[in-house]
Amino acid sequence: MNILxxxxxxxxxxxxxxxxxxxxxxxxxxxxxxxxxxxxxxxxQIDVNDFNTQKQFCEANQINMVVVGPEEPLVKGIxxxxxxxxxxxxxxxxxxxxxxxxxxxxKSFSKRFMQRHNIPTASYxxxxxxxxxxxxxxxxxxxxxxxxxxxxxxxxxxxVICNNTNEALQTFEDMILHQQFGAASxxxxxxxxxxxxxxxxxxxxxxxxxxxxxxxxxxxRIGEAETGLNTGGMGCVTPVPFMNNxxxxxxxxxxxxxxxxxxxxxxxxYNGFIFFGLMNVQGEPYVIEYNxxxxxxxxxxxxxxxxxxxxxxxxxxxxxxxQNITIEYNEGFFATVMAVSGGYPSKYKKNFxxxxxxxxQQVDSIIFHAGTKKENDIIVTNGGRVxxxxxxxxxxxxxxxxxxxxxxxxxFEGMYFRxxxxxxxx
Ligand code: AMP
Ligand code: GLY
Numbered sequence: 001m002n003i004l005x006x007x008x009x010x011x012x013x014x015x016x017x018x019x020x021x022x023x024x025x026x027x028x029x030x031x032x033x034x035x036x037x038x039x040x041x042x043x044x045q046i047d048v049n050d051f052n053t054q055k056q057f058c059e060a061n062q063i064n065m066v067v068v069g070p071e072e073p074l075v076k077g078i079x080x081x082x083x084x085x086x087x088x089x090x091x092x093x094x095x096x097x098x099x100x101x102x103x104x105x106x107k108s109f110s111k112r113f114m115q116r117h118n119i120p121t122a123s124y125x126x127x128x129x130x131x132x133x134x135x136x137x138x139x140x141x142x143x144x145x146x147x148x149x150x151x152x153x154x155x156x157x158x159x160v161i162c163n164n165t166n167e168a169l170q171t172f173e174d175m176i177l178h179q180q181f182g183a184a185s186x187x188x189x190x191x192x193x194x195x196x197x198x199x200x201x202x203x204x205x206x207x208x209x210x211x212x213x214x215x216x217x218x219x220x221r222i223g224e225a226e227t228g229l230n231t232g233g234m235g236c237v238t239p240v241p242f243m244n245n246x247x248x249x250x251x252x253x254x255x256x257x258x259x260x261x262x263x264x265x266x267x268x269x270y271n272g273f274i275f276f277g278l279m280n281v282q283g284e285p286y287v288i289e290y291n292x293x294x295x296x297x298x299x300x301x302x303x304x305x306x307x308x309x310x311x312x313x314x315x316x317x318x319x320x321x322x323q324n325i326t327i328e329y330n331e332g333f334f335a336t337v338m339a340v341s342g343g344y345p346s347k348y349k350k351n352f353x354x355x356x357x358x359x360x361q362q363v364d365s366i367i368f369h370a371g372t373k374k375e376n377d378i379i380v381t382n383g384g385r386v387x388x389x390x391x392x393x394x395x396x397x398x399x400x401x402x403x404x405x406x407x408x409x410x411x412f413e414g415m416y417f418r419x420x421x422x423x424x425x426x
């Protein structure tokens with residue numbers, strides 16, 4: 001098969017690395033890719049949202065499968081574009097329809113969907129300019145902390161957790177009256193704060209059947225012991241000790257099955273990943289959010305743990321026979337540790353050369369590239385999150401230690417990483 005993968009982060013390097021191991025994968029192209037995907041396939045300079053140029057590329061290179069990494073093309077309707085095009089409609093596209101992608105693209109859509117299907121989630125109300133005053137009253141009588149969410153996509157920044165009422169009122173005003181997140185915050189979801197431990201569960205579905213391909217715990221704060229600013233994710237571990245059979249069964253019965261049934265009942269066409277962002281509240285799972293893609297850096301541990309052939313799984317999604325597949329996992333624990341640029345998640349610089357010590361050839365960690373690019377044969381930094389180093393171990397501690405040891409053999413100006421990923425499971 002000839003496969004086109006869209007995206008350029010650590011998630012895409014991990015997906016490319018996994019797909020390349022499949023005997024079904026002939027030519028693998030990554031658009032636009034990074035200096036890591038360059039090692040496993042051919043990078044092509046096409047924007048993830050430029051569907052017309054992708055069409056020309058797919059025709060010229062006899063592409064059989066398109067795998068979509070990030071959320072923006074999903075919400076912009078990439079699935080519908082391919083399926084409505086005479087020459088592209090037979091390509092397997094791993095993505096939901098634009099309508100179904102609203103599960104990620106609109107917090108209001110996803111909250112209403114969960115309510116219709118009795119899926120446990122935090123209680124909430126939604127507001128616009130039209131009922132702004134009512135929203136202020138709602139905040140004044142609400143318990144603290146309180147969570148404000150811009151309805152639309154806001155590059156992962158649209159959620160604000162407020163610890164006092166004044167901060168919540170100010171944030172609410174900034175979002176609705178001053179368009180803090182542009183049109184994405186014309187509507188705001190205000191919800192109850194859930195106390196618990198977060199975990200992400202990943203499912204592949206054709207809208208009827210599903211396979212759970214893994215789960216992971218993400219460490220989102222920049223500082224050790226989960227302190228400081230929120231980031232896209234500083235590291236991940238899998239499997240997570242509290243994800244035992246009894247908790248997983250609750251996740252399946254109360255969340256995954258009603259979600260898939262909801263897609264079916266509402267004729268929401270879906271051929272891709274569902275990322276369930278969950279909160280474990282005293283042993284009960286609640287949905288914090290749906291994403292219609294894999295997580296980053298969750299993919300960097302979920303893919304190494306997954307034993308199955310990923311391309312075969314995608315074919316099963318496309319051909320509606322996921323029910324015949326059994327998911328298998330590799331032994332042990334997996335951890336990834338993210339190396340970021342100095343200053344991230346605030347201002348940071350790019351284009352610093354990255355030095356890889358030769359001793360890295362002796363370690364069995366996998367170096368996934370996130371924000372990197374090749375410039376005149378030198379690999380340089382090209383983003384806030386630069387590299388994710390994944391290792392396997394017989395415990396979470398051992399896996400993390402292997403990654404941090406490998407990271408000591410890598411350097412670039414201003415490089416920073418957390419040494420305490422998985423700290424609560426030591
Ligand atoms: P999101 O941008 O939707 O991923 O949300 C960012 C983060 O905010 C989540 O990963 C949670 O850590 C936190 N969060 C969102 N909603 C809630 C909630 N209702 N209760 C507690 N934490 C939340
Ligand atoms: N690591 C969280 C996300 O991908 O949304």
